Amino acid sequence: MTQLACRYALVRFMPHSDAEEFVNIGIVVACPQTGFFGFRLEAQKHKRVTDFFEGLSPEMYSAAVLVMSGELERVKRQLERQQGDDIAARTRALFEGVTHAREAQVKFSKARVALADSPEAELDRLYKHYVDRTSPTSV
Template sequence: MEASLAAARVRSAADGATMNEFACQYALLRFRPFAETGEFANVGVVLLAAEAGFFDFRLLKRYGRIMQFFYPFDREIFVNGRELFKEELQRFASDLRRDALDGARREPNLLLASKRLAELVRSHDGMFYFDQQRFALCDDPATKLDALYDHYCERNFVSREF
């Protein structure tokens, strides 16, 4: 994982990227109610930019498309599961900020933050699970999180021509 972040920085420097870019680790939250079919929908994104002291997440609020796709799945199970996952992510964010990103230190603890994220997104069996970690560089982690969410969850790339 550390090597991947370092490799991203080297590629960035070779491409002439600005020095204020942050290495980001992110993962997509997926919803798969029927493991037998392997079908899933992206319903959220978590993003960590430890050097910037940033961790946040976005979860899908509108779920009509999800319910249509997985018909006749019970809507309440999805809504309750999403709320439980949201609470867990809020707790994780609070602990991560206290222990690795903010706390009483001058600089973020990059290794601890990275390990905590890896533990959060490690493979679990369940209807809600994280896809593998991915990496990106960005100037503004909050803007990058919004862009990833819009692309993978809201599917903003879809047009009439698509």
């Protein structure tokens, strides 16, 4: 099977940007070759995050995740609705647009590249490694 170049960024929760402390809470993956754009955010298990940031309410974390989830879903739908020949350029542009540096509680790491047989499987693998941390995997 042909390996596909997938671009990905870690989604980071950083409520106190001046301290530059963060917790990885999700992954965004784009595969320009296929037009795939997917993401996965940790919305349920907030104890790890609220324990790390003393005094942070679960509601504050949940609200931040909800806003980011809505933005990523909007980008995904936008890519799915667009028609035309240059799906690779559109996928790259939307990925870069959504993962750009911003002043917010939810930020993104620098984009990285991984070769994968399946962008969907790579999204799950990366999520398990960087966010879920329930089983050892190699990246």
